[in-house]
Amino acid sequence: MKAIHVPEEIFAIGESLIRFIDQEVVPLENANKAILASERTIYDDRGRFTPEVDALRREVRERSSRQGFYTMFGPEEIGGGGLGPVAAVYLNWLLSAHCGPGRVLIHPVVIPSPFTNGLSPVLTNLAPEVRERYLPGLASGEKTLCFGLSEPDAGSDVFAMKTKAVRDGDGWVINGSKQWITNGPYAEYAMIFAVTDPELASQRKGGITGFFVDAKAAGFSVVSTIPIMGHLGAEIGILSFTDMRVPDDQRLGPIGQGLKVALQGVNTGRLGLSATCIGLARWALDQALAYAKVRKTFDKPIGEHQAVQILIAGSAADIYAAETMLLDCAMKLERGDRALAETSMVKLHCTEAANRVFDRCIQVHGGMGLTNELRLEEGYRFTRSMRIPDGTSEIQRRTIARELIASGVNF
Ligand SMILES: Cc1cc2nc3c(=O)[nH]c(=O)nc-3n(C[C@H](O)[C@H](O)[C@H](O)COP(=O)(O)OP(=O)(O)OC[C@H]3O[C@@H](n4cnc5c(N)ncnc54)[C@H](O)[C@@H]3O)c2cc1C
Secondary structure, eight states: OOOOOOOHHHHHHHHHHHHHIIIIIHHHHHHTHHHHTOHHHHBOTTSSBOHHHHHHHHHHHHHHHHTTOTTTTSOGGGTOOOOOHHHHHHHHHHHHHHHOSOOTTTTTTTSOOTTTSSSOGGGGGSOHHHHHHHHHHHHHTSSOEEEEOOBTTBSSOGGGOOOEEEEETTEEEEEEEEEEEETTTTOSEEEEEEESOHHHHHTTSOOEEEEEEETTSTTEEEEEEOOOTTOSSOSEEEEEEEEEEEEGGGEESSTTBHHHHHTTTHHHHHHHHHHHHHHHHHHHHHHHHHHHHHOEETTEEGGGSHHHHHHHHHHHHHHHHHHHHHHHHHHHHHTTOOOHHHHHHHHHHHHHHHHHHHHHHHHHTGGGGGSGGGOHHHHHHHHHHTTSSSSOHHHHHHHHHHHHHHHOSOO
């Protein structure tokens, strides 16, 4: 497999990451096939990972942490490996291209979701003495984290949020709820964003503050998971807070600066997610190519039919363009450029292109493409769903157009 071109040392990390997958995670998957082969045994009847699957995921996180993979993108100031956007793009891409979709012990267990779990850059906003209390567990993979910004009535429009934090003595009292929160049903800790100045928030001028919350705090509850796109369970869920007290020293950054805090690391996060989608797309194209050579109709391999070649060629062009954009944008972010329009273009193109690739690769496989066995449909569902979080495609288009109208074509 030809890789995105990256510096030698990052390439070497990629080799050891794949060795880790093949030598430590795959044997664990094989030993637990009976549980992992079907969502009926992966999830319980409430749609949550069963205790066995939860324990396996923790085992993989801890092993990944011991090898340095789990924390490699975390900022150095909170104990992470400090690897930048180029590494994030390459290693997420490689992991997905190697493993394919639907591996509950791999995505996003070996490498946590960028900025929403593990050593998220958002945690640099925690007071140093508070960090000491929580970071070791998060770094070792023993504990996990989630990022609660969205609500039932506030997704793209963050300022519409209703969750409120009110000052009370030496702390805050939080009431409200969060929806769609990745890892929300499982996390020991949550980064929660709440309105602290309703006047400023209603004018869209600030007034939102971030808090680091222990999921064991009185008043914190997990309402449910939210299974999506045909799944029997989910990583995402709904959280609710009723008179939940949070000490002031667990605030994430200054009062009223929550959105700035929340967006820290969002660019690298969007690139990592985009790279995951394109890595999966490359995996799908490999499957389609192999099948096109062996499956025969009308006395010849289907790869010799022009209509099938069109599906393959369109997929290859989508992937090549995406990989080139990914690396170019990652290099810009790495050297400190803002690259706002570029990041949005990457997120828009990679998620939509990956979804198109899965659609075409399913088509190349005919009926086989629809079976659960080949996992192409799993990749199709995953890439479809990724057009929504981290800014929908429409919100990315809005950002791109606004940037271009304001500053011209500078990419
Ligand atoms: C799998 C998954 C994981 C997620 N994980 C998290 C998480 O960990 N933490 C978290 O806080 N959130 C998370 N989210 C929430 C996600 O960020 C929101 O779903 C997303 O921002 C869209 O918000 P919404 O669903 O409320 O849609 P809406 O904002 O209601 O949008 C509905 C439609 O209107 C369009 N639209 C809205 N505004 C505009 C506009 N100005 N111009 C043009 N079109 C517009 C949208 O693109 C969309 O098509 C997750 C979502 C999913 C699906």
